[in-house]
Amino acid sequence: VRQDRGACRVATDAGVVLARPSGRLQHEARLEAAHGPVVGDWVAVTAAPGGSLARVHAVLPRASLLVRREAGGAPQGQALAANVDVVLVVAALDAPLRLRRLERSLALAAACGASGALVLTKADLCADLPRAVRDAESLGAPVALVAGAEAAGLAQVRALLPPAATGVLLGPSGAGKSTLVNHLLGEARLATGEVREADRKGRHTTVRRELVPLPHGALLVDGPGTRELGLWVGDAEAGDTLGATFEDLEALAQGCRFGDCTHAREPGCAVRAALEAGALEEGRLESWRKLQRELAYAVRQADPEAARAHAQRVRRLTAQGWARSRHKRF
Ligand SMILES: Nc1nc2c(ncn2[C@@H]2O[C@H](COP(=O)(O)OP(=O)(O)OP(=O)(O)O)[C@@H](O)[C@H]2O)c(=O)[nH]1
Ligand SMILES: [Mg+2]
Ligand SMILES: [Zn+2]
Numbered sequence: 001v002r003q004d005r006g007a008c009r010v011a012t013d014a015g016v017v018l019a020r021p022s023g024r025l026q027h028e029a030r031l032e033a034a035h036g037p038v039v040g041d042w043v044a045v046t047a048a049p050g051g052s053l054a055r056v057h058a059v060l061p062r063a064s065l066l067v068r069r070e071a072g073g074a075p076q077g078q079a080l081a082a083n084v085d086v087v088l089v090v091a092a093l094d095a096p097l098r099l100r101r102l103e104r105s106l107a108l109a110a111a112c113g114a115s116g117a118l119v120l121t122k123a124d125l126c127a128d129l130p131r132a133v134r135d136a137e138s139l140g141a142p143v144a145l146v147a148g149a150e151a152a153g154l155a156q157v158r159a160l161l162p163p164a165a166t167g168v169l170l171g172p173s174g175a176g177k178s179t180l181v182n183h184l185l186g187e188a189r190l191a192t193g194e195v196r197e198a199d200r201k202g203r204h205t206t207v208r209r210e211l212v213p214l215p216h217g218a219l220l221v222d223g224p225g226t227r228e229l230g231l232w233v234g235d236a237e238a239g240d241t242l243g244a245t246f247e248d249l250e251a252l253a254q255g256c257r258f259g260d261c262t263h264a265r266e267p268g269c270a271v272r273a274a275l276e277a278g279a280l281e282e283g284r285l286e287s288w289r290k291l292q293r294e295l296a297y298a299v300r301q302a303d304p305e306a307a308r309a310h311a312q313r314v315r316r317l318t319a320q321g322w323a324r325s326r327h328k329r330f
Contacts, residue, residue, distance in 0.1 A: 043060065
């Protein structure tokens, strides 16, 4: 239910205990971070005699794993939470919505085998509410509109999180994630922080990921604000879809003359036709392309078989390229 430095908190039938992963688990987690226990995991744990830390021996198979690509350095996944049903993408309405970022977060949820929904907070501070809602709804995910502790908004969030479902809040610092949890709890249990007046950004108040049982029976994971969200997939089977976010574009592409249309210069391209007719925004098409590439890369990383096939293809193409350029030159 919570990750601390070097230890974790595990909910057991005897209450929440502090536990440390076994040597073997720690070793595996060093090799591949996602092997270690993360918030939302079911684990096998034994109590330790004499008040020392309990021991986590194994992580049970996961129904889903929310992972993002770690910023910078070698490409690797950072597990955010396990057994996630719904990702609640949180955005505050005291600043313009950044649709591309929301789109990316929804795509990450889909790639990790979870469903995605948008939670727009600070509706009380929004200058043009109808427009914000229209923009958010254009992304094809359910939208909840929250204004502080106002009951209607909280009911919308609860409707996205059925009892026994596990949700994760995903959004930048200052978006109001912890505030939302507190309102759902009906008490100020989690720390919240003021945003900076100048740019409405938060101050990274929440520093640990934590799973909170809500009174209506759902579980909700709060955590530090996330700015960069690189696509990654929890396991090879889960992710080969960008989900509902791009369903309209995928349907459009079905109308292209060629099955492998890249929507660049091919004749009979339905996607370009929609662009030219003004029915589709260039930025959205770019975002779709970029996320498709990122997803394909992430799937290859998760699936050694696919990675090998890709490497072979690249080698073959490069060899052909070499052969062709030699042919040209001599
Ligand atoms: N007016 C208004 N303010 C809100 C609302 N939700 C949150 N806030 C304020 O926004 C600020 C940031 O809220 P937090 O809940 O700490 O934000 P957070 O997303 O948890 O931020 P980090 O923990 O830093 O990632 C606080 O001052 C809240 O009181 C809302 O619906 N309306
Ligand atoms: Mg917080
Ligand atoms: Zn096309």
